[in-house]
Amino acid sequence: MALLDASGGDIFREEEARMTSSSSKYPEPDGPLLSVRSVTKRYGARIGCEDISFDLWPGEVLGVVGESGSGKSTLLGCLSGQLRPDAGEVLFDTRDRGPVDTLRMSEPQRRHLARTDWAFVHQNPRDGLRMGVSAGGNVGERLMAGGARHYGRIREAASDWLGRVEIDTGRIDDRPRQFSGGMQQRLQIARNLVSGPRLAFMDEPTGGLDVSVQARLLDLLRGLVRDMGLSAVLVTHDLAVVRLLADRLIVMKDGRVVETGLTDQVLDDPQHDYTQLLVSSVLQV
Amino acid sequence: MIEVQNIAKEFTLHNQGGAVLRVMEGASLTVAPGECVALTGASGAGKSTLMRMIWGNYRTDHGMIRVGDVEVSGAKPRRIIALRRSTLGYVSQFLRVVPRVPTLRVVAEPLLVLGMAEDRAEARAAELLTRLNIGENLWSLSPTTFSGGEQQRVNIARGFVHPYPALLLDEPTASLDAANRETVMRLIEEAKARGAAILGIFHDEAARERLCDRQIDVADFVPGRGA
Amino acid sequence: MSDQAYNFAYLDEGTKRMIRRAILKGIAVPGYQVPFASREMPMPYGWGTGGVQVTAAVLTPGDVLKVIDQGADDTTNAVSIRKFFQRTAGVATTERTNEATMIQTRHRIPETPLTGDQILVYQVPIPEPMRFLEPRETETRRIHALADYGLMQVRLYEDIARHGEIATSYAYPVEVAGRYVMDPSPIPKFDNPKLDDCPAIQLFGAGREQRIYALPPYTHVRSLDFEDHPFTASKADHACAICGSGTSYLDEVITDDAGGRMFVCSDTDYCAQNAKGGA
Structure with a gap:
């Protein structure tokens, strides 16, 4: 940015040249910020979530959608250290030691991470x-x-x-x-x-709010994500919210991932029958 | 700049008994830098589908699509996100924005995402909105409350605010009065002049004649008719 | 002299041993709250049952016991506990700080400096310094275990935000030996500096809450604060109306219905000695 600020004369022309070539405020990262590998959590015989894997890159917002009981909140709990999965790895790219499996971290280390590099936004502010x-x-x-x-x-x-x-x-x-x-x-x-923080976990952050208040919050979150280069895992059942906030989408059903992809692709050209049902069930305004 | 090779598209409707709709096959085209190419054909023939596939909005099951050095077909989502951010612009017929965000912000956002300072991005947005006759008194309001024509112009401003090397335009001059139509055509000409590769749908014949170097009839890509 | 119907110092030997174990553990891990099986005592909770059990567990027949309540030897609580040990243990008692080997206290540390031959036992109502910020015991225990004390600082922050200064004037939280954060019992913060580097053993007993904790001799005890709002040990800005001391902690005494008042030493022994000119 210093280069841009120093430019005089025909500002836009120079910026155009620069921005077209280097494309983004954030340099291409070396690796994902969060790598989730085969995370599985069972409650007795019942499946919480099973064999979930994905990468989250710096600056990216990943939406996790599905109906109640689809395992999205269980997944969020496993990723953020609030639940202990039965199997799998959650590798977080720490500032000092590179990728570390947060499930095998000691409690003090994980707590330290949770209050420095992570954020957790609960649906009910009273919980947070x-x-x-x-x-x-x-x-x-x-x-x-x-x-x-x-x-x-x-x-x-x-x-x-x-x-x-x-x-x-x-x-x-x-x-x-x-x-x-x-x-x-x-x-x-x-x-x-x-x-x-570099990573935010959000559990229905706009749930329970008036629509007009939701809009303001969405705009705020978008701005913060953009300005801070924040990555986020956003759990919601509101497809309108993920369309506006998420770059990518994971669709969950019965604890498993049924479809993933670019948000607008999953919503506009859904491949899996469950996703098609989910998308077609949204009330149009 | 834009290269489409022998692509096909089908939709499987799981909720309608698994019916498979094949809507396109054997589609190929290229658009060079500085060139403007029009897609023609009756409505429902697949013009928008083809555009959406290039945009990465519809999945490409068969064939290859390349924009710049990115192979859109089969690309990881984040490659497509990066492509849309810096290289490929899209002016659709519908404006999709967060409610309550002021118009000036909506138009400046593509630049902010690229890391431009706020005041400069907004200055650039203001310049375009002025050219497109969106009065300054509207800039602080959300475009969701605007008329169809105003929304369309905001959408165009947003699509032209960053000099994308490749542009997809879906009916950019529809529902505009003569003066604004002229402005939009100038914007497209300027984009061509700076070397953008443009692929568009223009029902407006005069605009098509003036702007486009070539026309491609998507009827050729409708399954069964074969090209 | 002791009442033969009771075991020495009221508690049975098994109980005393259990309490001594808790005390030893407390001394080994300064500032850590050790759970113990608090007994029913022949006095209500809130009247010093924790302190009494600790005193009973460490008392020996040769000890000289002093009991104070808010610094005074002659208040109800002090008198009844002193009588309790006179009757059940038959130990000698005193009102003089420097003659005592064991001092049980409620809400004060004596003005006269303590020595390495003395044990000071505090009565503690609520041992958990974060209780009012975090009601879950599981969570406060985890906070202590991980030394995750941001919350404690929040309490002081709230004080300054609301009152312009750290308004906590008693039970002012301290950090012990660079590790555990501890509630020093409701002593005035004026007494906090006396906790630090003290030659005497300091034991804390909370009967209702079933916790014992301790400060071994010469432990570093630091009162929590902010860089721009440092800890200050404050007292009423007067001299004692009886002995004239300008340095001891004062009680404000209302003398009539017309707003008349006076300030006197809260430590009655110190005041008496000082008045005699021989403290």
Whole structure:
């Protein structure tokens, strides 16, 4: 970007040349950020998810769709370390040691990862926020857990993030229970992203919100994904949400992947009979 | 720049007893840089299907499609995403955007994704919107509330905001008045002049005559008629 | 002198041994909350049952016992516990800090510096410093195990956000020997510096919560804070109305219905000695 900023004269011409050749803000990565290999989780005889494999590349948003009970939340739990799969590997490209199987990491290591390089956005903000702690404290917690011990700077960072998720910074000392549902969800996002994570797990992040609030949240998430180069695994049953947010799609049924591909390809030219049914069942507005 | 070799397409409708619809076969074409090629044929003959296959929106089961140095048929999704980001533009007939995002943002987004600074991307978007007669008072509103013609122009602005080396245009001049139609044709001519390879569907005969170097009748690709 | 109907110091020997094991473990892992099988005591929870059990487990016939409540030897709680051990153990008691070998305390550390020959036993109501932020015991245990103490700092952050300063004035959380975060029981934060590098053994007993923890002699104890809001040990900005001490912790005493008040030392022994001019 420095090169672009330094250009004078005919800015657009030069940018055009540059952007056409090098194509993206983010250099082509060497490898995937997350490699999931044959992840299987059973609940007794019942299958939670079976033999799930995929790669997630830096800056990519992967949508996981399927109806309730299809195993998408189980999969998300296995990937984010909240559930222990019975088999498989979840390789995460750590900053210091390269790809490491997070399932075989020690608990402290995984927790460290979970509060630095990962974000988890729950469907219900109550599950992801401390309802009795102020908005600023909620956002600042990750920083303090990471060793930040300067009140002024923590507050500054919290305030900056409230601004980025469009919450009036004057409400920094208010508790989340005084916020609307949409604000709570945005606060949860700020609380997670303050540490500059590289991977976000999102479980129905727009579920339970009014349609107009959903739109604003979707736009916010799109901007954050773009500006931070964030990768995300987005679990939802809302096909409209994945169409707008996800680059790629995984369609799950009965714990298994039935179809994967480019989001608009899966939605517009679905191959599997279940996907065709899913797509044709969406109400048109 | 755009190369299509002997492709075929069929849809299997699992929810209708597994019926297989073969809609295209033996389709081949090339579009060179600086060239504008029109797809013609009756509606339903497969013009949009072919465009969507090149865009990567429909899967290519048989044959080969290449745009620049990317083989679209069989490419990994992220290769197609990268291709769409920097190389291949598409002006469809429908505007699909996140509701409540202002028009200026919608148009600037392809540049933001490529990493251009916000103020420059928006300046560029503003320039195009002005040329396409979208009043400045509308820029801060979401295009989802606009009329059909306005939406179409926003869509065109979004498709031309980045100088893609290859462009797919689906009825770019439909539902436009004379002045705007003229602007859009100028934009297409400028794109040609800078070396873009353009493949389009133009029902507007005058536009086709003025812009296109060649025409390809997709009726030739309808199964059974054979070419 | 002791009441022969009771075993020495009330508890049976098996129980005392169990408690001593917990104490030894606590001393071995400073600041770590060791679970123990707290017994029913002949006094209600909240009246120092944890401290009493710890005292009973380490008390020997030769000990000289002092019991204080909020620094005073003559309040109900202190008097009844002192009488309890006089009757069940027959040990000598004192009100003088420097004569005591065992001191059981509620909510204060004596002003007179402690020595290596003394044991200080604290009565603890809620041993878990994060209890009000994280109600799940499973989660607080995990936090301690992983030293994942961001949450503790959040508590102090909330204080500053709401009051402009760290308003926690008692039970002020500390970090022990660079590892465990510990609740020092509801002592005023004025007393926190006395926890650090103390020659005496400090034992903490929570009866209702069934936890024992400890600070071995000369343990480094650091009060948590922020770089830009450092810990300060504060007290009322007065001198004692009785002995004139300007350095000891003061209680505010309302003297009439017309708003009259005075400040006096909360440590009654220190105050008396100081007034005599021989502290």
